[in-house]
Amino acid sequence: MASKVTIDASATSKPKPSTAAPIEPLKNDAARLYTHIHPVIVLSMYAYKFNAIVADPVPALLAILAPLAVLQVAYVAVCLPPTGETPKVRKIKPGEKKRNAPGVLESGVNGTIVPAFLSLLLAALAATPLLTATLVLFGAPVTTHHLHTLLSGAHIALLSTLPLVYVHGVRGETWRQIVALLMPIDEVYGGMIGTMLGAWLGAVPIPLDWDREWQKWPVTIVTGAYIGYAVGKLLGGTLLKGKKIMFA
Amino acid sequence: MEKGEVFTPMSDITATAPKKEVQGAPASAPAAKKMASVAAAAAAAADQDKAKKGGQVHFKASHGLVVAFFTFILILHAAGVYLFTSGFLLTRLVLDDKSECAVPPIDAARAYVSGDAARGCWHPKTFDKAIVIIVDALRYDFTIPFDAQFEPTDLAAAASAPRTPPVAPRHYHNAFPVLYETAQKQPNNAFLLPFIADPPTTTLQRLKGLTTGTLPTFIDAGSNFAGTAIDEDNLVAQLKNASKKMVHLGDDTWHALFPGSFEPNLTHAYDSFNVWDLHTVDNGVTEHLFPLLKAENTSKWDVIFGHYLGVDHAGHRYGPDHPAMTAKLNQMDHVFRRMIKELDNDTLLVVMGDHGMDTKGDHGGESEDEIEAALWMYSKKGIFGRSSLAYTTPPRNAKIRPVSQIDLVPTLSLLLGMPIPFNNLGKPIEEAFVGKKGTDFENLATVNRLAAAQIHRYQNEYAKARGLDESTRATSLALWSAANSAWNTLGRRSSNEQLNNVYQAFGAYQRDTLSICRALWARFDVPRMLSGVVILVSTLIVLAMYARGIQGDRSELTPVFVTRGVIGAAAGALVGFGATLPLPATFKEHVLILSTAMSGIVGVASTFVSLRDRVLSPFPVSIWGWTSVFFTLALSVGFxxxxxxxxxxxxxxxxxxxxxxxAVISSFRQRDKTDRTLGIYHSILFTVLLRVASFSRLCREEQMPYCTSTYYASTSSTTSAPWQLVIPAATALLVPTFIIGYFEGTKSYQNTAKLWLGLGLRFGLMLAAAYWALDAADDGEWYPEWSNVISITKRLVAQIVLFISLAFGYSIYNWSKPLLSVIMNESSDAAGAPKEAITVLGYANVHGSRYTLLITIWYLAISLLQKPMGAGAIGILVWQLFSLFEIIDTNRLHTSSIGPVVLGLLGSFHYFKTGHQAVLSSIQWDSAFIPLIKIRYPWTPIFVVLNHFGAQILCAVAVPALVLWKVKPQQKGLLGVLAKAIATHMLFYATINLATTMWAGHLRRHLMLYRIFSPRFMLGATSLLVVDLVLIFISLWGARMSILSVAEVFGFGG
Incomplete structure (x- = not known):
């Protein structure tokens, strides 16, 4: 609900179709390398814990939440250009694609680590409840499994929202365009869309009568989100980069 | 609720309305005009009147043709569904007649006095007590030693021949030899025979066959539709009738079939669906069975029915060729060895499989492995025999001397001295009546005559009840009289040969009757099913092209479609009639329907060829189009x-x-801020209401244990909890207010809307809430001294509600003017001269507000006929409908396919939320008695349909509102867009129907056919036909009234 208020307040100017350019990952070597290693590490961590998650989702999901947060913070700090509320840090405004982003060392702790942690905070505090509520709307149990659903919401939020907040900040109009799927696709946006689609598809095997342990709530949803994140990030950074989603 | 402006841009209400007025009416705010030139206006008005008249005639004609076109589609749907159904759902009439001990079907033989249960009703009895054990899925070859399954000569030949067949014992071989051993070594005490099941080979259907002696069909149309309990005559009922004490142990299906028949303190039932558990049921049966065999307990029971499930579960889980199957069969072997040891001398022991299993261990179909079960009878009395010495060794495979499963019923009945159940079609098993020496043909002839006579009596009754043609029975009647004359020629001392002839003659009559019944009841007519599917597929293609594949105004083209369709159908009917002349009667109807329908479809389709330049690809181009297609196809594939x-x-x-x-995402994309805010608000509201409605659940059996029913007071009742009575009252208070809110948004809440929404609907819903309170008081006997008054009052209240809705509401709807009013604003312009500005209130949504009154009229009737929880769900549905209109409007989706498809999904969703499931037992028959105390035609079926399909009906009524909501009053070509939306909505249900039909036909041998696919097919077909009818006769006719009344004011656009 909070997001709606922000939009109404910010949309003073007449909204235009987004002219934002896709996010370019930083050009330094560490960034170029780590952006490819990152999804592998995230997926490996998940795969390593998968059996534990199937056996008992709550403690296992809780146990990998902090490592996931650390990984995501590291990823955005190392690989992505930060942006904040302050226009001077913003690098992604109008179509100057080829601008060279400063490396990690140049921006320093203030330029990257602080925004990364702020993004973490926002993802945890704002996105998690919103995504948990969405899960409930889609049919997640209301009277039981509260922690299961909340933790799924948290995982999805960390995967999808944290990098978005880091690169786009919290400007209302920008977020209207993000929610409206008006932004051009890049690896961050692709990661978000992939996470959502993955979680959506994760619901498909739940009703099947295969009697498998992993069909229980919310294993398939979280698994779908992780796989979707990796696939979306890969496709968004390569094949689909710069494409826009058209509704009609 | 927020204030009115949330619903509609204020601009539409005040600023825009007068501005728009420039185009249509003579006055508006900026160019205000003195009301002087009245004469000129009058002349113009006369012209306008003429144009209006012409427009009306044209509209009515086009509308009539659109109705004709959709009626044509409806007829095609009905023809396809009918052809498929008549080939698929063969029905058998269940007769309520019961056999009685004192009334044998034919005069007794050898001066035996019938009617004494202690000696045997129709025939002297052999046993007082029996233990009947079903080993689920005991296939015949499980019981035969591996070596004995081959002819000795074969083995010798095989040994010498170089190409030895690569057969070796499997895990299921040689693990359960006790039945074979006893039958071979003690032929007077035991026999073992192949026991052939009639498909479908599912346990529930098999138990029906094994106790009634008849063949199950899809629908056993009897007095009791809703429950699973067997209401036709059967062995268990006969035993109960004779006050025999029965015990049941094992599979709980028995309790669904024979509720209240078993001794409660000795009976132990177990859940039958947990196929992963191999041992709980079996160990439970064994544990409780053996104590009953002890001498001190034998007086507590007369008949024990035991049902072991382990073999079946091992098959489902592992397949037959697995060590677990060996272990399970070994366990069974052990159990029956022990049972033989502990059995007393007067008790009959029967062990049988209810069906077999295929190579994967599954069953349900009619393959040989599935229908070949084993039957073994044992007693220490030594009364069994063989008519030939060669028969002493049990048949080496199930093709030799098999008996039918229905033969068990007369056999057990006569052995226990019971009358043969009325509907039985089986014959007594030879081995049980031929005597120790195998020569008692007199007994055989007697029992077969009895069984045949009962069959004859049943056939007469059935022919009478069903109006069957004598000609189909001619051969069996001839056999019957032949057998009787053979019997009558018997003397006091007849030779065995004569007696054997009589026995064979009665047997021939039984076989012939059985084969007639089998042909009537248990065969799928695949050509008919295919024809039905062909019609449905072709209709779907035509409908899809009409709905999504034409450019421009559909109503202009519809006359061509109708003409060509009718000409085609007429030609097809003629050709079909000519072609059927030489055909036998059974094919006539089939060929006639098929040729008429297909020729009509070709006629319609030819239009697309002629109109090539206006044909589009029916495939979607937008995200919304793809979403609609995805939802529809994903559901269809999922079935x-x-x-x-x-x-x-x-x-x-x-x-x-x-x-x-x-919708939220799309709303965020809107550039106009008001549209965006409204769209987001209503999308979120729509979604949250879905989740709220989803708390109303009535779980089907298969959803357990992952589902908790909330629809009724408890899972085992069909009455509502007292707190649920709050729900109808709350909807009466809130829903009209919410609806009025949507009207207020465009200042459309005036005139008749005030009368209906503010008064009629509110009052009606209050009365409906009062009905449910009275009903609870009546059911719960809260005021026993007033029960009579309450019972009468509540029905009166219900009738008043229906009157308010369908008589009062419809009259209002019919005569209502558009919800408009004109306000004159006196003001002065800059120069100080007086001016008159006209503001038309309700202008922005004149079509939508006028039409949606119809939804609320049907809402009232449907809400009354739902249980209290359902009233809440339906109230939420109506609220969601209005939100959906706003979503569609703010996102400019009036002509998109998403609106009609979402209405289809929403109708299906709330079908489940009003306490229904795709199973026959969820039909709420009691809703017929809400307004009436007894069944009255045509009202009773109408009420049940309004209850059952209430949600789908409301959504179908809402389809035109998708197009009409907030559309410009003089919008041209409304009828064409309307036809498009209605065709799309039909298309959704037609696709679901086609998918469920094809899956049911394709999976007709599936284990779950009767439980899942067949009921879903029936739901798909019936809801398609109901929705078709509603769309044509309620939605299209309602839209006609509404559009005509708006055109009275604004004309038909210019």
Whole structure:
């Protein structure tokens, strides 16, 4: 609900179709390398814990939440250009694609680590409840499994929202365009869309009568989100980069 | 609730309305005009009147043709469904007659005095007590030693021949030899025979066959539709009738079939669906069975029915060729060895499989492995015999000397001295009546005559009840009289040969009757099913092209479609009639329907060829189009899997929420801020209401244990909890207010809307709430001294509600003017001269507000006929409908396919939320008695349909509102867009129907056919036909009234 208020307040100017350019990952070597290693590490961590998650989702999901947060913070700090509320840090405004982003060392702790942690905070505090509520709307149990659903919401939020907040900040109009799927696709946006689609598809095997342990709530949803994140990030950074989603 | 402006841009109400007025009416705010030139206006008005008249005539004619076109589609749907159904759902009439001990079907033989249960009703009895054990899925070859399954000569030949067949014992061989051993070594004490099941080979249907002696069909149309309990005559009922004490141990299906028949303190039932558990049921049966065999306990029971499930579960889980099967069969071997040891001398022991299993261990179909079970009878009395010495060794495979499963019924009945159940078609098993020496043909002839006479009596009654043609029975009647004359020629001392002839003659009559019944009841007529599917597929293609594949105004083209369709159908009917002349009667109807329908479809389709330049690709181009296609096809494909069919309610929630999320995204894309805010608000509201409605659940059996029913007071009742009575009252208070809110948004809440929404609907809903309170008081006997008054009052209240809705409401709807009013604003312009500005209130949504009154009229009737929880769900549905109109309007989706498809999903979703499931038992028959105390035609079926399909009906009524909501009053070509929306909505249900039909036909041998696919097919077909009817006769006719009344004011656009 909070997001709606922000939009109404910010949309003073007449909204235009987004002219934002896709996010370019930083050009330094560490960034170029780590952006490819990152999804592998995230997926490996998940795969390593998968059996534990199937056996008992709550403690296992809780146990990998902090490592996931650390990984995501590291990823955005190392690989992505930060942006904040302050226009001077913003690098992604109008179509100057080829601008060279400063490396990690140049921006320093203030330029990257602080925004990364702020993004973490926002993802945890704002996105998690919103995504948990969405899960409930889609049919997640209301009277039981509260922690299961909340933790799924948290995982999805960390995967999808944290990098978005880091690169786009919290400007209302920008977020209207993000929610409206008006932004051009890049690896961050692709990661978000992939996470959502993955979680959506994760619901498909739940009703099947295969009697498998992993069909229980919310294993398939979280698994779908992780796989979707990796696939979306890969496709968004390569094949689909710069494409826009058209509704009609 | 927020204030009115949330619903509609204020600009539409005040600023825009006068501005728009420039085009239509003579006055507006900026160019205000003195009301002087009246004469000129009058002349113009006369012209306008003429144009209006012409427009009316044209509209009515076009409308009539659109109705004709959709009626044509309806007839095609009905023809396809009829052809498929008549080939698929063969029905058998269940007769209520019961056999009685004192009334044998024919005069007794050898001066035996019938009617004494102690000696045997129709025939002297042999046993007082019996233990009947079913070993689920005991296939015949499980009981025969591996070596004995081959002819000795074969083995010798095989040994010498170089090409030895690569057969070796499997895990299921040689593990359960006790039945074979006893039958071979003690032929007077035991026999073992192949025991052939009639498909479908599912346990429930088999138990019906094994106790009634008849063949099960899809629908055993009897007095009791809703429950699973067997209401036709059967062995258990006969035993109960004779006050025999029965005990049941094992599979709980028995309790669904024979509720209240078993001794409660000795009986132990176990859940039958947990196929992963191999041992709980079996160990439970064994544990409780053996104590009953002890001498001190034998007086506590007369008949024990035991049902072991382990073999079946081992088959489902592992397949037959697995060590677990060996272990299970060994366990059974052990159990029956022990049972033989502990059995007393007067008790009959029967062990049988109810069906076999295929190579994967599954069953349900009619393959040989599935129908070949084993039957073994044992007693220490030594009364069994063989008519030939060669028969002493049990048949080496199930092709030799098999008996039918229905033969068990007369055999057990006569052995226990019971009358043969009325509907039985089986014959007594030879081995049980031929005597120790195998020569008692007199007994055989006697018992077969009795069984045949009962069959004859049953056939006469059935022919009478069903009006069967004598000609189909001619051969069997001839056999019957031949057998009787053979019997009558018997003397005091007849030779065995004569007696054998009589026995064979009665047997021939039984066989012939059985084969007639089998042909009538148990065969799928695949050509008919295919013809039905062909018609449905072709209709679907034509409808899809009409709905999504034409450019421009559909109503202009519809006359061509109708003409060509009718000409085609007429030609097809003629050709079909000519072609059927030489055909036998059974094919006539089939060929006639097929040729008429297909020729009509070709006629319609030819239009697309002539109109090539206006034909579009019916495939979607926008995200919304693809979403509609995806939802429809994903559901359709999902119906091939039993899990997705079982969990349809949750899948619909998932899809509809997905629509809500996409609607939020789409709303965020809107440039206009008001549209955006409204769109987001209503999308979120729509989605949240879905989740709220989803708390109303009535779980189907297969959803357990992952589902908790909330629809009724408890899972085992069909009455509402007292707190649920609050729900209808709350909807009466809130829903009209919410609806009025949507009207207020465009200042359309005036004139008749005030009368209906503010008064009629409110009052009606209050009365409906009062009805349910009275009903609870009546059911719960809260005021026993007033029960008579309450019972009369509540029906009166219900009738008043229906009167308010269908008589009062419809009259208002019919005569209502558009919801408009004109305000004159006196003001002065800059120069100080007086001016008159006209503001038309309700202008922005004149079509939508006028039409949606119809939804609320039907809402009232449908809400009354739902249980209290359902009234809440239906109230939420109506609220969601209005939100959906706003979503569609703010996102400019009036002509998109998403609106009609989401209405289809929403109708199906709330079908589940009003306490229904895709199973026959969820039909709420009692809703017929809400307004009436006894069954009255045509009202009773109408009420049940309004209860059962209430949600789908409301959504179908809402389809025109998708197009009409907030559309410009003089919008041209409304009828064409309306036809498009209605065709799209039909298309949704037609696709679901086609998918469920094809899956049911394709999976006709599936284990879950009767439980899952067949009921879903029936739901798909009936809801298609109901929705077709509603769209044509309620939605299209309602839209006609509404559009005509708006055109009275604004004309038909210019």
């Amino acid at each position: 091939a899997a039993n899990s997705f069919t079982i969990w349809e309610d949750e899948i619909l929630l998932h899809f509809l929420t997905t629509f809500g999320v996409i």
